Amino acid sequence: xxxxxxxxxxxxxxxxxxxxWMGTLSVFDREIDRWMLPATRLSATGxxxxxTSVKPAFExxxxxxxxWNIVLPTERVPAYRISYKDPATDKFVTRxxxxxxxxxxxxxxxxxxxxxxxxxxxxLHLKWYDxxxxxxxxxxxxxxVLLVSGVIIHRRIFVDFFTFxxxxxxxxxxxxxxxxxxxxxLPFHFxxxxxxxxxxxxxxxxxxxxxxxxxxxxxxxxxxxxxxxxDAANKAGGEMVSLNALAARAVAEWGKGKPYFIRVWHPGDxxxxxxxxxxxxxxxxxxxxxxxxxxxxxxxxYRHEAAxxxxxxxxxxxxxxxxFDNWTLRFMYFFAGLGGCVLIATGFLYWLESRRKKHIREKxxxxxxxxxxxxxxxxxxxxxxxxxxxxxxxxxxxIATRGEWEMLVFYLVWLLTFVHAFLRPTRQTNRRGxxxxxxxxxxxxxxxxxxxxxxxxxxxxxxxVATNKWEIYGTDAMLLGWAIVAAWSAVKMQRTAxxxxxxxxxxxxxxxxxxx
Amino acid sequence: xxxxxxxxxAAASGYAGFAVLALTQKQHLEKVTxxxxxxxxxxxxxIAGSILLILCLVVTLVRDGAxxxxxxxxxxLAATGIAVxxxxxxxxxxxxxxxxxxxxxxxxxxxxxNENF
Numbered sequence: 152x153x154x155x156x157x158x159x160x161x162x163x164x165x166x167x168x169x170x171x172w173m174g175t176l177s178v179f180d181r182e183i184d185r186w187m188l189p190a191t192r193l194s195a196t197g198x199x200x201x202x203t204s205v206k207p208a209f210e211x212x213x214x215x216x217x218x219w220n221i222v223l224p225t226e227r228v229p230a231y232r233i234s235y236k237d238p239a240t241d242k243f244v245t246r247x248x249x250x251x252x253x254x255x256x257x258x259x260x261x262x263x264x265x266x267x268x269x270x271x272x273x274x275l276h277l278k279w280y281d282x283x284x285x286x287x288x289x290x291x292x293x294x295x296v297l298l299v300s301g302v303i304i305h306r307r308i309f310v311d312f313f314t315f316x317x318x319x320x321x322x323x324x325x326x327x328x329x330x331x332x333x334x335x336x337l338p339f340h341f342x343x344x345x346x347x348x349x350x351x352x353x354x355x356x357x358x359x360x361x362x363x364x365x366x367x368x369x370x371x372x373x374x375x376x377x378x379x380x381x382d383a384a385n386k387a388g389g390e391m392v393s394l395n396a397l398a399a400r401a402v403a404e405w406g407k408g409k410p411y412f413i414r415v416w417h418p419g420d421x422x423x424x425x426x427x428x429x430x431x432x433x434x435x436x437x438x439x440x441x442x443x444x445x446x447x448x449x450x451x452x453y454r455h456e457a458a459x460x461x462x463x464x465x466x467x468x469x470x471x472x473x474x475f476d477n478w479t480l481r482f483m484y485f486f487a488g489l490g491g492c493v494l495i496a497t498g499f500l501y502w503l504e505s506r507r508k509k510h511i512r513e514k515x516x517x518x519x520x521x522x523x524x525x526x527x528x529x530x531x532x533x534x535x536x537x538x539x540x541x542x543x544x545x546x547x548x549x550i551a552t553r554g555e556w557e558m559l560v561f562y563l564v565w566l567l568t569f570v571h572a573f574l575r576p577t578r579q580t581n582r583r584g585x586x587x588x589x590x591x592x593x594x595x596x597x598x599x600x601x602x603x604x605x606x607x608x609x610x611x612x613x614x615x616v617a618t619n620k621w622e623i624y625g626t627d628a629m630l631l632g633w634a635i636v637a638a639w640s641a642v643k644m645q646r647t648a649x650x651x652x653x654x655x656x657x658x659x660x661x662x663x664x665x666x667x
Numbered sequence: 668x669x670x671x672x673x674x675x676x677a678a679a680s681g682y683a684g685f686a687v688l689a690l691t692q693k694q695h696l697e698k699v700t701x702x703x704x705x706x707x708x709x710x711x712x713x714i715a716g717s718i719l720l721i722l723c724l725v726v727t728l729v730r731d732g733a734x735x736x737x738x739x740x741x742x743x744l745a746a747t748g749i750a751v752x753x754x755x756x757x758x759x760x761x762x763x764x765x766x767x768x769x770x771x772x773x774x775x776x777x778x779x780x781n782e783n784f
Binding site: 316477 | 695751
């Protein structure tokens with residue numbers, strides 16, 4: 152078990168850290184969106200009618216799209232989020248409509264939190280043969296193995312339940328911290344890993360679709376997710392029923408809740424119909440309540456509620472997705488996610504520090520390689536994320552493929568951090584040099600991101616509160632928090648390194664003086 | 668406002684519960700009280716600690732209902748447990764009051780005797 156725990160952690164720890172880091176940031180993906188898409192930093196949620204704002208916006212930008220998708224404004228996203236597949240490019244386009252004025256907001260081109268950070272944590276943006284999903288699935292399964300094997304090999308689990316000894320050696324204190332974050336956050340880590348696998352059961356356990364539905368994806372989608380389909384008639388329709396009226400009809404049909412998502416299928420076509428989905432902001436379970444209406448007569452075509460087994464799956468998904476409106480829990484998820492990052496990083500640290508002397512003495516390369524991987528995949532991904540934020544503030548709006556440029560900066564910076572970690576000479580007396588330098592880089596980049604946000608948008612850490620832009624205050628506070636923690640860690644590691652160097656110098660002087 | 672008070676109460680009971688449970692272990696009790704060979708009074712403290720942890724769960728259920736409340740309890744218990752471990756590492760004396768509150772007569776006498784010497 153010890154061997155399994157050690158090597159599973161060392162081999163897949165980097166992927167796990169990337170997933171945990173991006174997953175943790177995804178808890179506040181909408182807030183990161185506001186930071187990266189300044190046009191959507193709106194102060195109030197107005198009541199402009201869907202028919203006089205969103206519908207004209209679609210008629211202007213996507214009259215021939217197959218569907219018009221509308222996410223209604225919420226406290227976290229104070230604008231209509233509209234999306235469609237552009238028939239010319241076959242790509243999904245997302246835009247925002249001001250709910251106070253009905254005006255279509257400028258396209259800022261960034262993938263931001265919901266378009267880059269959130270998908271990264273479950274597919275790593277590796278789409279070739281779904282390799283990203285499979286890699287993440289393997290890492291999720293490995294996480295479960297690591298948790299179970301970790302409990303088994305932690306023989307003093309109850310004796311050391313409250314034990315943390317920061318004053319002891321680095322291997323000892325990092326193991327203590329690894330144990331503490333692992334034991335106390337065990338329910339969280341287990342739930343996240345398991346629910347991640349359950350959410351993508353269609354990919355990881357395809358037999359659930361192929362066996363009962365004979366591989367018919369459409370039949371599966373209708374039975375499980377309630378997806379109703381009606382083909383286009385390919386002839387023009389008349390005047391559509393009011394979308395606001397259909398939303399109100401759906402609420403009356405459910406008898407509770409409110410809609411959060413509306414989709415117009417085949418807009419303009421004689422067979423057009425409207426899908427309305429119920430919000431799950433007030434519940435853990437992500438309900439599948441939906442009603443389909445004929446777009447011209449308003450007749451109810453189909454109504455769906457999830458079956459009990461699917462409801463269980465949606466409850467587990469809800470535990471993972473954190474889509475509910477509960478700020479206390481949202482912050483708890485965020486800090487627990489950071490706890491997961493600490494768990495993985497301290498696991499790496501323990502492996503490194505408990506083997507360093509032996510590997511250097513025996514001229515083995517293991518520590519060197521794992522240290523570079525650790526640095527690149529922990530501090531490196533944090534620097535890359537900050538690079539992504541900085542690129543967002545520096546690349547001008549209006550540049551074609553702005554979002555792709557931001558992503559390119561992320562990957563380039565991340566690659567550079569690995570190169571730096573591999574090239575940085577490691578000496579026994581001045582170890583963790585790469586860690587120290589990358590920690591200072593995190594501090595500098597985080598402060599730069601906050602400064603650039605101020606310079607380019609006028610919103611800063613202080614006036615964001617006065618203007619009620621809590622999402623900007625929160626994101627800036629988070630960035631400054633990273634800067635403080637990174638600078639503190641760098642100073643602490645530098646002091647340790649200096650004292651070790653002094654110690655080594657003293658020892659060599661004594662040895663020379665005594666003629667050893 | 669009432670929500671915040673309930674959250675503070677839940678967090679305080681979780682912290683106190685774990686602190687009392689930590690004091691059932693000799694090495695932590697000695698660190699907190701500064702008295703060697705203290706009697707951890709395991710049974711009594713385990714009962715008191717468990718009651719406080721259950722109180723944390725009850726308060727979160729009252730505050731947020733079954734679904735959100737039980738989730739909040741899981742997070743709060745993790746956070747307060749880690750906070751107790753950190754307190755024992757950096758400021759063990761901060762738990763002295765809890766140790767005195769949950770001490771029975773013999774431990775208080777031992778503490779006083781130790782102070783007199």
